[in-house]
Amino acid sequence: MVSEVGADLEVRREQALPHGVAVAFPVYAERALGAEVWDIEGRRYIDFIGGMGALAVGHSHPKVIAAVKAQLDRFSHTFFGSIPYQGYIQLAERLNALAPFSGKSKTLLVTTGAEAVENAIKVARYHTGRRSIVVFRGSFHGRTLLTLGMTSQIDPYKRGFGPFPGDIHFSPFPSPYSGPSASEALDAFRDLVESQTEGEQIAAVVIEPVQGEGGFVAAPPEFLRGLREVCNQRGIVLIADEVQCGFARTGKVFAIEHSGVEPDLVAIGKSFGAGLPIAALIGKAEIMDKVPPGGLGGTYAGNPLACAAALAALDVLQEEGLAARSVKIGDRLAAGFRALNQSTNRQIIGEVRNAGAMVGVELVEDVESRRPAAELTSWLIKDAAENGLLLASAGRAHNVIRVLVPLTTSDEILDEALSIFAGSLARAADRVCA
Structure with missing residues (x-):
């Protein structure tokens, strides 16, 4: 070979x-x-x-290649925080229109899926004034120290890289094939929130509607509905990590749409950029707007070439x-x-x-x-x-x-x-x- x-x-x-x-x-x-x-x-x-x-x-894809080439002929980078440009705004508008929740939404562009998840935690903590996070066994959220702390699998991702940030709690993820059932997993989640943690300090629950590294296991709709109910009762921000399962991969633009459950924040990446490094955090406006100017951003966040690729990819998604x-x-x-x-x-x-x-x-x-x-x-x-x-x-x-x-x-x-x-x-x- x-x-x-x-x-x-x-x-x-x-x-x-x-x-x-x-x-x-x-x-x-x-x-x-x-x-x-x-x-x-x-x-x-x-x-x-x-x-x-x-x-x-x-x-x-020819549409993506043409879009990137056209943008490259104009300029490749400015840093949006200093010299803004149309592509970032156009892409945010497109994503806001697709957001899987009702009401006004706003979008932050970043560079990687892990960065989108980290910013989701930042926004949730700022919005709630709380510190704790609940994630699920079998999860994968990234390779930075915070997202590694949120990732379940030890090998090959976590071993030897600790200590990780604290106030991260793991709850069972349901699996019809290997267990636990949706009702058992939901009972365990409720027990974690009510008895095993300071429930009043939980800022966010982060879940992959379909686990990627966990083995392509979909969260049953009734489980997601139960999470949404608990989050509503306790003022917890529900975050959908759609970095791998989003962009029509499951038959809908966002995997969580299959359940009818509306998250508060959605992290996307991977296919969204059609091979170029770009990711995004889409959220309800009242939550996203809590963070003051300067609290969100990044040097290459929403790079013009990547924005052009993502806009073209969204065109392909719809046209084809x-x-x-x-x-x-x-x-x-x-x-x-x-x-x-x-x-x-x-x-x-x-x-x-x-x-x-x-x-x-x-x-x-x-x-x-x-x-x-x-x-x-x-x-x-x-x-x-x-x-x-x-x-x-x-x-x-x-x-x-x-x-x-x-x-x-x-x-x-x-x-x-x-x-x-x-x-x-x-x-x-x-x-x-x-």
């Missing part, structure tokens, strides 16, 4: 980069289009990673009907994955779950015990890459194949990917039986 040129790059990478910068495959990209990537040797791959969820509109396409992609892939389990020597797919095109395939040693098959998952991902399909894992036990394929992908490429996956799954099942 690794050519002489690739091997040379691997050596150079190891010498130039710290070991903490992990690389899954020795595949060095040369060009990419839609859901396809060609490496420096000319080999073609189907990309089901999609920039780790940052490419819902696909690689090199990506929310509806997401549902069709998810249905096709989920049905395909489920059918594959019946064709192997041993059933090792424990569950296929999806919210739109956000598809998770949980691999187990056997379907009766449901024991996570982490090593087998790693082997399958490597085998698929060797056969032209790039995959990534997720889940608390690293045993979930997560699909973040661009929403612009054709049915023909989806079916080709399923065929490659079928071969890798069959070989993985044979390994279990051996």
Whole structure:
């Protein structure tokens, strides 16, 4: 799989980069289009990673390229806090119109998803005058110290990096497959708020409506409704972290819309920028406006080139009907994955779950015990890459194949990917039986 040129790059990478910068495959990209990537040797791959969820509109979408080029011909950066520009305002207006809550909204542009989440906490604390945060087991909110403190998974993210900021409390996240149930998780959340913490000091509850690193597990609507009820009763700000599950990935622009629950603040990023670094915090105006001038911002926050890309990506989302396409992609892939389990020597797919095109395939040693098959998952991902399909894992036990394929992908490429996956799954099942 690794050519002489690739091997040379691997050596150079190891010498130039710290070991903490992990690389899954020795595949060095040369060009990419839609859901396809060609490496420096000319080999073609189907990309089901999609920039780790940052490419819902696909690689090199012509609308995005044209918009960025046009902006680059004008100017690339000024710092909005000193010399403002139209693109930032236009993008904020577009996002305010899409906000998943009633009433007036306002938008802050930042650079990364973690930065959007951190600013959500800043705004919630300023608005409430409180300090504590409640998050959920299985969560991932970023790699800064605050968002790492809010992230559940120890390895590889948190180990050795503490201490983390305090006043962060974890509550169980419901899972129909592995438990707890929605009612059990809601009871645990209420107990945490009422008995295990200073409830009057809780500023915010932060939740991914569909967990990403946690294994593509969707929060049941009744659970989200219960959170909203408690937050209303206690004056707590409800924050939806939609960095990975937003931008039509689940079949709606925001995943929380499936529940009918209105959050107070929404953090977005990844696909919102179509591959350029930009993120945003959208919030109810009465909450966002509490912070005084100068309290929010950043040097590259709302960079003009990234604003142009995001505006173009929003155009693509609407013009190409990506929310509806997401549902069709998810249905096709989920049905395909489920059918594959019946064709192997041993059933090792424990569950296929999806919210739109956000598809998770949980691999187990056997379907009766449901024991996570982490090593087998790693082997399958490597085998698929060797056969032209790039995959990534997720889940608390690293045993979930997560699909973040661009929403612009054709049915023909989806079916080709399923065929490659079928071969890798069959070989993985044979390994279990051996």
